[in-house]
Amino acid sequence: MDTHSPLxxxxxxxxxxxxxxxxxxxxxxxxxxxxxxLIVRGEGVWLTDADGQRILDGMAGLWxxxxxxxxxxxxxxAHRQLLxxxxxxxxxKTTTEPxxxxxxxxxxxxxxxxxxxxxxxxxxxxxxxxxxxxxxxWNLKGRPGKKAFISRTHGYHGTTMASTSLGGIGVMHGQxxxxxxxxxxxxxxxxxxxxxxxxPEAFGRLxxxxxxxxxxxxxxxxxxxxxxEPIQGAGGVIIPPDSYWxxxxxxxxxxxxxLIADEVICGFGRLGHWFGSQRYGIEPDFMTLAKGITSGYxxxxxxxxxxxxxETLIEEGGEFYHGFTYSGHPVPCAVALANIDLIERExxxxxxxxxIGPYLRRRFEEALEGHPLVGEIRSEGLIxxxxxxxxxxxxxxxxxxxxxxxxxxxxxxxxxxIMRGIRDSLVFAPPLTLSHAEADEMVARARLSLDQTARDLx
Ligand code: PLP
Numbered sequence: 001m002d003t004h005s006p007l008x009x010x011x012x013x014x015x016x017x018x019x020x021x022x023x024x025x026x027x028x029x030x031x032x033x034x035x036x037x038l039i040v041r042g043e044g045v046w047l048t049d050a051d052g053q054r055i056l057d058g059m060a061g062l063w064x065x066x067x068x069x070x071x072x073x074x075x076x077x078a079h080r081q082l083l084x085x086x087x088x089x090x091x092x093k094t095t096t097e098p099x100x101x102x103x104x105x106x107x108x109x110x111x112x113x114x115x116x117x118x119x120x121x122x123x124x125x126x127x128x129x130x131x132x133x134x135x136x137x138w139n140l141k142g143r144p145g146k147k148a149f150i151s152r153t154h155g156y157h158g159t160t161m162a163s164t165s166l167g168g169i170g171v172m173h174g175q176x177x178x179x180x181x182x183x184x185x186x187x188x189x190x191x192x193x194x195x196x197x198x199x200p201e202a203f204g205r206l207x208x209x210x211x212x213x214x215x216x217x218x219x220x221x222x223x224x225x226x227x228x229e230p231i232q233g234a235g236g237v238i239i240p241p242d243s244y245w246x247x248x249x250x251x252x253x254x255x256x257x258x259l260i261a262d263e264v265i266c267g268f269g270r271l272g273h274w275f276g277s278q279r280y281g282i283e284p285d286f287m288t289l290a291k292g293i294t295s296g297y298x299x300x301x302x303x304x305x306x307x308x309x310x311e312t313l314i315e316e317g318g319e320f321y322h323g324f325t326y327s328g329h330p331v332p333c334a335v336a337l338a339n340i341d342l343i344e345r346e347x348x349x350x351x352x353x354x355x356i357g358p359y360l361r362r363r364f365e366e367a368l369e370g371h372p373l374v375g376e377i378r379s380e381g382l383i384x385x386x387x388x389x390x391x392x393x394x395x396x397x398x399x400x401x402x403x404x405x406x407x408x409x410x411x412x413x414x415x416x417x418i419m420r421g422i423r424d425s426l427v428f429a430p431p432l433t434l435s436h437a438e439a440d441e442m443v444a445r446a447r448l449s450l451d452q453t454a455r456d457l458x
Contacts, residue, residue: 230276
């Protein structure tokens with residue numbers, strides 16, 4: 001086939017239907033629905049499909065397009081770098097300007113004590129890298145028994161074998177005989193489902209103690225690390241009470257367990273801070289960064305390594321036999337620098353914390369006050385969830401294991417606003433550039449979609 005000949009939308013959809021295996025998709029069901037919607041343009045918070053419909057992207061792609069679509073500064077940074085030096089690596093005593101500058105910039109933005117960056121292409125690869133680094137570290141420390149990882153139910157850390165094992169999503173474990181041995185899961189700080197009348201701060205401490213109990217059950221001498229997202233994103237935007245993370249800091253310190261903050265969603269302003277660790281006072285030994293690092297314009301991830309671990313790996317570890325061809329690829333690194341520059345110039349982090357985050361939350365609360373399907377609206381910065389229930393008073397769920405969340409999501413899609421259905425919640429994480437008028441529009445379309453869902457349910 002001539003790859004340059006023009007193809008209309010129908011021809012493209014037919015090709016896609018025949019040849020493209022979509023990620024996280026039931027291919028048979030997609031075909032039965034007539035195939036995928038073809039997205040052709042993005043500008044700001046808006047997408048356009050092949051039929052010319054404008055769609056408000058309430059999910060920033062996959063929680064990643066922090067500065068919005070179509071920013072010329074990012075395209076120009078990539079273009080310039082491609083012409084100057086399209087590729088070079090850091091394997092054998094070489095480096096490039098974008099990777100050196102980006103490593104320095106990340107060290108400046110990160111909480112104190114995280115001053116080294118290792119680069120990869122995706123959040124999954126970054127978390128796999130951390131698993132290897134952690135095991136190597138404890139071996140170097142003469143404590144080879146410390147191998148177990150603890151994480152939470154509904155946690156999401158990626159899709160490789162190790163990162164799926166770190167995650168706590170049962171349907172993913174069901175495919176591929178996971179988790180691998182040595183990966184353990186405890187309850188998440190999911191107050192709406194689990195607090196059962198406890199006040200939030202007491203519940204936060206209780207959920208943290210579940211980590212300590214697991215450490216004691218396995219024996220601290222066998223536990224290598226605990227990993228958690230500051231706010232659990234893909235598991236349903238589970239926002240911990242403020243008491244949770246300080247208690248996790250204490251537990252990890254007391255039992256000599258490394259603490260990993262997976263900042264793949266929370267990083268780069270989403271919570272109104274550069275990193276979720278700063279919002280919650282987390283004292284991590286590692287941070288996983290991806291997505292917002294380039295606002296999704298090109299694939300890039302980074303592992304920020306804390307000084308005490310880095311020192312051991314560097315001083316005692318010799319060569320670390322690990323790296324990807326594209327670790328520190330100069331083009332995404334140049335885009336990341338331009339992206340961070342934009343976030344700083346447009347003061348997007350402060351804007352999320354003091355302006356658009358609280359505004360969007362207030363508008364949702366006003367628009368959905370007393371709605372029969374809405375059990376809770378929760379958000380932090382520009383990430384949030386609307387819990388859908390059958391009975392607002394008792395929090396009884398609808399039967400069907402998350403089907404109602406998907407019904408609401410599909411109504412949103414038809415009403416040209418993208419939100420995500422995760423179990424029975426409707427989740428949002430729009431670009432940080434969302435205007436007040438766009439927030440109003442998003443809320444109005446979500447309200448309409450929930451009304452239509454309520455009507456369907458009779
Ligand atoms: N960690 C978190 C918290 C994520 O949300 C994701 C992706 O959604 C990942 C890791 C995996 O990142 P990637 O899809 O780039 O491999």
